[in-house]
Amino acid sequence: MASAIFRVQSHKFSQDNIQTTLVCSKCDEVFSKEFLIDLEGQTIEFKCPVCGAPGEADLPYKSAEEREEFEEDFEEVEEEEGGEEFEEEY
């Protein structure tokens, strides 16, 4: 049985995976993890990379808008600096 809940704090769909920022309900730590795009909308069980507690996360679905945005993004492929996206929100 899962004992922790990993809340999805933010997520972003890329070409073939879902990049999520999750919060562990056990240790309260924020971590990021990538999932295969095929897993969208599913409940995934895994262990917290911080405290090792088993838990589960509900992955988001890609919305219609996100699909469209993604297709547009795909046409104009640019190298983006992703470094500043994960500013701490404390």
Ligand SMILES: [Zn+2]
């Ligand atoms: Zn944890």
